[in-house]
Amino acid sequence: MQTDALIEGMNALGYKVSNLSLRDLAHGYEAFLERQKKAHFEFVSANIVWKATGEPVAAPTTVVKTTVRDGARIKEVRIGFIGLTRHDPAFLKEVAGGRSIVTIDPLVAVEKRAPALRQKADVIVALVAMDLEQARQLPKKAREIDLVLGGDSTPGRTSTQTRTDDFPEDTQIGRARVLYAGDQGKVLGEVRLFFDDKKAIASTQRTLVGLTREWPDDPGLAKIQETVKVAINDYNKTQTESQSPFAPAGTPAPPSSPPPRTSTGKLPLAAALAQPLTYTGSDRCAPCHEQAFAVWAKSGHAHAFQTLIENKQEYNPKCLGCHTIGYGMTHGYIGPIGTPLLVNVGCESCHGPSSRHPDQVQQGFGRTEGQALGRPTRPAVSPGWTPIP
Numbered sequence: 243m244q245t246d247a248l249i250e251g252m253n254a255l256g257y258k259v260s261n262l263s264l265r266d267l268a269h270g271y272e273a274f275l276e277r278q279k280k281a282h283f284e285f286v287s288a289n290i291v292w293k294a295t296g297e298p299v300a301a302p303t304t305v306v307k308t309t310v311r312d313g314a315r316i317k318e319v320r321i322g323f324i325g326l327t328r329h330d331p332a333f334l335k336e337v338a339g340g341r342s343i344v345t346i347d348p349l350v351a352v353e354k355r356a357p358a359l360r361q362k363a364d365v366i367v368a369l370v371a372m373d374l375e376q377a378r379q380l381p382k383k384a385r386e387i388d389l390v391l392g393g394d395s396t397p398g399r400t401s402t403q404t405r406t407d408d409f410p411e412d413t414q415i416g417r418a419r420v421l422y423a424g425d426q427g428k429v430l431g432e433v434r435l436f437f438d439d440k441k442a443i444a445s446t447q448r449t450l451v452g453l454t455r456e457w458p459d460d461p462g463l464a465k466i467q468e469t470v471k472v473a474i475n476d477y478n479k480t481q482t483e484s485q486s487p488f489a490p491a492g493t494p495a496p497p498s499s500p501p502p503r504t505s506t507g508k509l510p511l512a513a514a515l516a517q518p519l520t521y522t523g524s525d526r527c528a529p530c531h532e533q534a535f536a537v538w539a540k541s542g543h544a545h546a547f548q549t550l551i552e553n554k555q556e557y558n559p560k561c562l563g564c565h566t567i568g569y570g571m572t573h574g575y576i577g578p579i580g581t582p583l584l585v586n587v588g589c590e591s592c593h594g595p596s597s598r599h600p601d602q603v604q605q606g607f608g609r610t611e612g613q614a615l616g617r618p619t620r621p622a623v624s625p626g627w628t629p630i631p
């Protein structure tokens with residue numbers, strides 16, 4: 243759903259060319275072909291190839307014609323694009339019919355393709371998905387390259403941004419210029435090219451514009467985003483409900499016999515320790531920790547789940563880990579039916595599961611790792627409290 247929305251958005255933005263990268267093949271080559279049909283732009287890659295023949299699975303290069311103004315005259319400029327991705331020797335994508343897809347060294351691919359592309363184009367742009375260090379080798383291998391537009395596809399290092407012209411070691415290799423604009427569409431990368439009489443680049447101007455709240459949303463794109471957000475939330479809602487281990491609302495609870503309590507109303511120690519260690523929700527802390535509760539209730543933590551509801555993301559597993567209590571942990575938040583009390587960044591998000599604590603306060607409870615340093619962190623792991631594998 244997200245990929246389809248991305249393509250719809252890229253169509254609306256008027257994209258001409260996109261670099262095929264390994265992630266585009268994550269759901270298989272056939273799924274990629276389906277997506278490609280919906281795109282009004284071309285995919286290029288010179289180094290994602292059929293294993294048997296070494297031929298690229300998409301067009302290795304393409305040329306886009308555009309116009310520039312030269313005083314009163316309008317000139318045509320041909321911009322050549324080459325797609326290159328990081329070489330991953332472990333990557334092997336099986337395709338129906340016994341074929342498979344691999345990557346080859348981008349330096350080999352660029353050396354092979356750039357001269358021919360130069361014959362057809364005035365400017366050469368390399369669209370790259372690899373780390374900046376690797377990308378900086380490309381113009382050294384293929385001096386035809388004018389511009390490298392990159393994204394870092396190395397897992398865990400996706401948000402690479404190039405620094406400004408004050409750091410030429412980042413952004414200039416010979417006559418080539420480099421721009422990395424980070425990930426997730428948070429930053430708009432803009433490159434202006436100024437041409438001389440021979441349609442060669444006289445100068446470039448590169449800008450990174452952080453798309454903060456100062457920039458109003460484009461109404462068309464905002465609508466695409468809102469539609470897919472709601473569709474994904476509805477899908478996750480159905481999944482959550484169908485996978486809930488809890489009986490649907492209205493089913494009578496099975497009879498239970500709690501262990502006998504002592505004259506002080508508490509469970510004997512052995513009995514308390516025999517109870518499973520679970521999360522119980524923040525309301526239960528209020529009567530005994532009035533002051534802490536009052537501070538918490540006024541904080542943003544106390545309505546972190548409402549924030550998700552308002553954003554129609556309350557079923558999004560990517561958000562629940564931080565906006566609920568113990569999501570993904572044994573006895574933690576699962577969904578609104580079985581665990582309605584475990585919403586928000588509750589007391590137990592930091593202090594850990596507390597079911598045994600009110601009965602056995604002398605056992606010590608709620609030490610956070612941050613206590614020693616005076617700052618909040620994840621709670622120290624208590625016995626019986628383990629991440630769900």
Ligand code: HEC
Pocket residue numbers: 522523524526527528529530531589590593596599600601603607608609
């Ligand atoms: C029945 C009353 C009661 C309830 C309910 C209760 N507590 Fe406590 N809590 C205590 C007592 C009593 C102590 C021990 C205070 C002491 O040792 O000075 C304590 C200690 C703590 C401590 C350690 C404080 C320190 O200085 O070391 C934390 C943290 C804590 N409780 C958090 C919670 C949280 C979170 C909840 C709700 C999930 C909760 N408590 C529910 C009575 C309660």
Ligand code: HEC
Pocket residue numbers: 542549550553555558560561562563564565
């Ligand atoms: C790694 C933890 C974490 C995850 C995961 C997370 N959030 Fe948050 N979220 C926070 C924190 C911390 C804040 C408070 C930040 C602040 O106020 O500056 C917050 C605040 C928010 C806000 C309020 C922002 C505002 O200023 O009003 C919204 C909306 C939000 N999150 C939505 C989401 C959504 C949607 C997801 C999932 C796609 C998500 N969050 C996932 C930690 C997280």
Ligand code: HEC
Pocket residue numbers: 524527528531534535536538539543587588589590591592593610612613616617618619
């Ligand atoms: C964001 C994490 C976080 C949340 C949420 C949180 N606490 Fe704490 N709490 C801490 C940390 C960290 C400390 C230790 C502070 C210190 O060392 O001064 C602490 C200290 C305490 C103490 C020790 C005595 C005190 O007042 O300093 C109590 C009791 C307590 N919390 C109860 C609660 C209760 C009850 C809630 C929910 C209403 C809650 N906490 C929510 C992180 C949290």
